[in-house]
Amino acid sequence: MQRVALITKHEKARWIAPYLAPLGYEVFESSIFDTDILGTFSGEVERTLSPMDAALTKAKKACELTNTDWGLGSEGSFGGGPAPGMINWNDELLCLYQASTGIAIYAHAAGPTSIQDLTLNGRVPIKQKLLLHPKQLWILRSEKGVQGVLQKGVQKHIQKGLSAEQLLDSLEKITVSSQKVTIEPDLRAMNCPERQQMIAKAAEDLVRRLSEACPQCQAFNFVVKEKQSGLPCTLCTLPTEQAKSWTRICDCCGCRHDEAVQQKGADPTYCQFCNP
Ligand SMILES: [Zn+2]
Ligand SMILES: [Zn+2]
Structure with a gap:
C-alpha cells in the first residue's frame, strides 16, 4: 500500500479513502497543520489562494509535515456555477501530490446543492x-x-x-x-452531508485519473483535457462548436491521443448558419 497523507480536522478521509483503497492507496488523516489558516467558510479567515493553489498547498504540507511521499489536499467552494444567484453550486477539488516526483493530479466534482442560508421570516416555519x-x-x-x-x-x-x-x-x-x-x-465536511457526497464524487474522479496511464511513459492522468470543436452540421455541413474529437494528453511526456466522437454530424440547433 502507498500511504497518502491528508491533513484535515474535518474527517474528510471518510469520503475519500474507500475509493482509493482498491487502487493500493491508504489515505490517513493528520491534523498536524491547521488548514483554517488558508481560509474558512465562515469567514473568520479570508481565502486568498485559488482553490487549485490551496489544494496543492495542503497536499505539499501534508507530505512535508508527515514525512510521506504522497499528500492529498482538498478544497471546497460554494457559489459560482452556471447560474450564480439562482442555483447554489458546490465545487470540490482534490489534489494528489507526490513529493519525490513533483507530480500533481487534480480531480474535481461540481453540482447544484440545496443547502443555503435560512431566513426566520417567510411563510415556511x-x-x-x-x-x-x-x-x-x-x-x-x-x-x-x-x-x-x-x-x-x-x-x-x-x-x-x-x-x-x-x-x-x-x-x-x-x-x-x-x-x-x-x-x-455549517459547510465544514463533517457537518455537511451534501458536501460529503460531492467530495466522494471528486474521489471517484481521482480514481479515474489514477486508472488511466499514458501508453508512452505510463504516467497517470492520461484523460481527456482538450476538446476539438468543428463537428459538421447535418444540414449544411459547416463546422459547428460541437466537439468532433476529444484529446487525451499526458502531462509528463506530452503524448496526445485523439478520440473522434461517435456522432457523424451535429444537430442544426448548434449550427451558426442554420440556427443563428
Ligand atoms: Zn506520457
Ligand atoms: Zn447548418
Whole structure:
C-alpha cells in the first residue's frame, strides 16, 4: 500500500479513502497543520489562494509535515456555477501530490446543492426548513449572543455545528425580535452531508485519473483535457462548436491521443448558419 497523507480536522478521509483503497492507496488523516489558516467558510479567515493553489498547498504540507511521499489536499467552494444567484453550486477539488516526483493530479466534482442560508421570516416555519436537510449542521450568528453559551473564535456570538434541535433551542433562548440573527449552513465536511457526497464524487474522479496511464511513459492522468470543436452540421455541413474529437494528453511526456466522437454530424440547433 502507498500511504497518502491528508491533513484535515474535518474527517474528510471518510469520503475519500474507500475509493482509493482498491487502487493500493491508504489515505490517513493528520491534523498536524491547521488548514483554517488558508481560509474558512465562515469567514473568520479570508481565502486568498485559488482553490487549485490551496489544494496543492495542503497536499505539499501534508507530505512535508508527515514525512510521506504522497499528500492529498482538498478544497471546497460554494457559489459560482452556471447560474450564480439562482442555483447554489458546490465545487470540490482534490489534489494528489507526490513529493519525490513533483507530480500533481487534480480531480474535481461540481453540482447544484440545496443547502443555503435560512431566513426566520417567510411563510415556511424554520422547523420545516430544517427538516429538508437532515444531518446538516448550522451556524447561528447573533448580535448579542445566547446567555450562558461560551463563544469560541474571533467573531462574537457565533455558534457553529448546531444540530437542528440545538439551533431551535438557541433561537428560543435569544430574543430574536430585538437583534439581527442569521442562520447559515455549517459547510465544514463533517457537518455537511451534501458536501460529503460531492467530495466522494471528486474521489471517484481521482480514481479515474489514477486508472488511466499514458501508453508512452505510463504516467497517470492520461484523460481527456482538450476538446476539438468543428463537428459538421447535418444540414449544411459547416463546422459547428460541437466537439468532433476529444484529446487525451499526458502531462509528463506530452503524448496526445485523439478520440473522434461517435456522432457523424451535429444537430442544426448548434449550427451558426442554420440556427443563428
Ligand atoms: Zn506520457
Ligand atoms: Zn447548418
